[in-house]
Amino acid sequence: MRTAYTSDQIRTAERALMATLPEGTLMSRAAAGLAAVCARLLTGVHGSVYGSRVVILAGSGDNGGDALYAGARLARRGAGVSAVLAGSRTHEGGLAALLAAGGRAGAFAEDRAADLVREADLVLDGLVGIGGSGALREPYGTLAGLAADTRGLVVAVDVPSGVDAGTGEVAGAAVRAQVTVTFGAYKNGLLIDPGAERAGAVELVDIGLGPYLPGPDVEALTGDDVVRLLPQAGVESDKYRRGVVGIAAGSDRYTGAAVLSVGGAVRAGAGMVRFVSSAEPVRYVRARWPEAVTTVLRDGAESSDASQASQAQGSDGSDDPLREVGRVQAWVLGPGLGTDARAHALARAVLAEDVPVLVDADGLSLVAGDRALLRRTAPTLLTPHAGELSRLLGVPRAEIEAGRLEHVRRAAAELGATVLLKGSTTVIAENGHPVRANTTGTPWLATGGTGDVLSGIAGALLAGGLSCYDAAACAAYLHGLAGRDAAGGGPDGRGRAPIAALDVALALPAAIRALTWASIGPGQ
């Protein structure tokens, strides 16, 4: 598990640790770790530290101090180090160390700074760290812009300047780093977009903070965590123990969403998928996924094929649209369902069931229009994107995208459900738990239908017995991994080829297999 913290949590832990150590120990540990990472990177891009050009963007606080002390270490190894002093003050000890090591420093002047930054092999962003708040003031904002034009690497100290360490929010200009060297523990903003995306690869330097840290504010599952949580198929397993997931999705207008959702569930290892919809989507689902057992809803009645084509009619006269469906351990409600009266009646019936229900897509629109649907005792998992959450909370979409952590938490509290907010980083909130941020994925996943696949994966995991919180986090992880594999991309998620949503479903078994082998080895 990767754990992350707010700036206040980090400061409190740092104070407690500092009280046990001689003054300056922590900064010296931080600077040593930072210099070691920079030396390694410089060796990669320049061939050696000696003779390389390093430019430090130094703010007025301890973040600047870290950068200056690290610069001194690099200067002692023969790097040409120049510091641009951007603040009204400068960390005195750090500056003295840099100058004593043969480095240079000068106050900010835009032309000179632009030249230095452009020609650098490595730009060290020490403008602000966990002490930053709000949009970068000048000249920091200008320097963040100049850093984008360097031909060298940009390394952020602790957090990229301009990224709110506690939330990942970016209020204005912000440094975009290839590498962020962070001290003691991850900060939330390194896991949550838009900040996470500015951080690049994150390297954690141990400064001894571990024993002083409280429970995390945010966490991210690793592959090993996912393998540990996934339901395992054992010799005793039958389809009911593996989990039967019901999927109420699709409409005559939207058949594809149903096919994709069922596909996600089938390929994520559901013991059985029971699919309930009108005739047209049922036809498509049966054609693509013969594994699914389908039930056709017709004008308030329904017929079930129970794998065969028998046309069972409800005989008890009740208008429960689920009466012929059979046993289900968790439901997925909503992809392509529409929002008409038929869809509303189906939503009401599904949400009245005493099993976990995942609500997605049109299901979320129905719930936004009739909050009473969420009054239930069994667990509910909502999986909105920012637009859908905007309707649920009555908050503009842009605000949700800018403040993902705040809004996913608020949604979980207000709606009394587990909430998975989709996006460039998917985040999951449940009252009383750390928010989970997903670290897998690829920009290629931003294509129509991938959310439908995700709903099926999470539904299968819910039916397999995972809690909403674990099912959501594992589903997001596997979905991101499968998307990445389908795109043929590297571990940074930058795939080379576009993908279609169905590719993600099809890539799932191989992604799960690779993950399991990496975690426990073949033959286990």
Ligand SMILES: NC(=O)C1=CN([C@@H]2O[C@H](COP(=O)(O)OP(=O)(O)OC[C@H]3O[C@@H](n4cnc5c(N)ncnc54)[C@H](O)[C@@H]3O)[C@@H](O)[C@H]2O)[C@@H](O)CC1
């Ligand atoms: N406290 C500790 O024990 C340690 C702290 N360390 C470093 O210290 C950093 C925190 O240092 P500080 O508390 O001095 O804070 P920072 O150096 O992060 O920032 C504070 C300074 O930035 C200015 N500032 C804040 N927001 C700004 C904005 N939007 N635009 C322009 N200027 C802004 C403030 O006026 C203040 O001068 C950490 O991020 C880390 O790099 C490390 O050395 C490890 C140990």
Ligand SMILES: [K+]
């Ligand atoms: K920084």
